[in-house]
Amino acid sequence: MMGSAEEIKPHLIMHVGGVPVGRLYVITPDMFWNKCRFEPLDAWESVRPLFEQHEEAAKQGFPIDKIAATKEILDRGVELHPSPPEAGPPFKPFMVYVDGETAKYRH
Numbered sequence: 306m307m308g309s310a311e312e313i314k315p316h317l318i319m320h321v322g323g324v325p326v327g328r329l330y331v332i333t334p335d336m337f338w339n340k341c342r343f344e345p346l347d348a349w350e351s352v353r354p355l356f357e358q359h360e361e362a363a364k365q366g367f368p369i370d371k372i373a374a375t376k377e378i379l380d381r382g383v384e385l386h387p388s389p390p391e392a393g394p395p396f397k398p399f400m401v402y403v404d405g406e407t408a409k410y411r412h
Contacts, residue, residue, distance in 0.1 A: 315392050317341075319401060319408075322381035324348045329385065329408050343408035352378075356403045363402060385410065 317329040326349045329341040345353075358374035365371055383401050387393040398410040 316388050317385040317410075318346075318388050320384045320386060320395075321348075321352050321378065323384075324351075325386075326352050327403070327408070328388075329410065338409045338411050341408045341410070343403050343406055352381075360402055360404050 314330065317331070318325050319327045319329055325346050327346050328344040330344070331339050331341050333340040355374045355378055358371070359378055362368070362371035362375055367375065378401075382397070384395045384397055385401075386395040396412070398412060401410040402408060
């Protein structure tokens with residue numbers, strides 16, 4: 306039996322430090338922020354606390370005492386890999402936010 310249309314729909318696979326951690330299905334493309342549905346992969350749990358702290362820091366306007374997680378995410382490096390690969394080359398977004406089942410990224 307074939308998978309659902311959503312499973313085969315083109316999407317992005319988010320890598321952190323070279324490890325695939327989640328899938329992003331673009332819901333609303335935008336010039337600045339692309340809103341997505343987020344689907345975690347097995348390695349997500351290894352970085353989830355960082356993204357939760359990063360999201361909280363963003364909500365508070367990135368106070369200096371809350372930016373350690375954001376810095377660690379940037380240091381590890383985030384890449385978005387189009388799937389299927391022929392949809393385009395991997396790219397480094399300016400920033401990615403994940404909040405539960407939603408995500409957004411900016412080129």
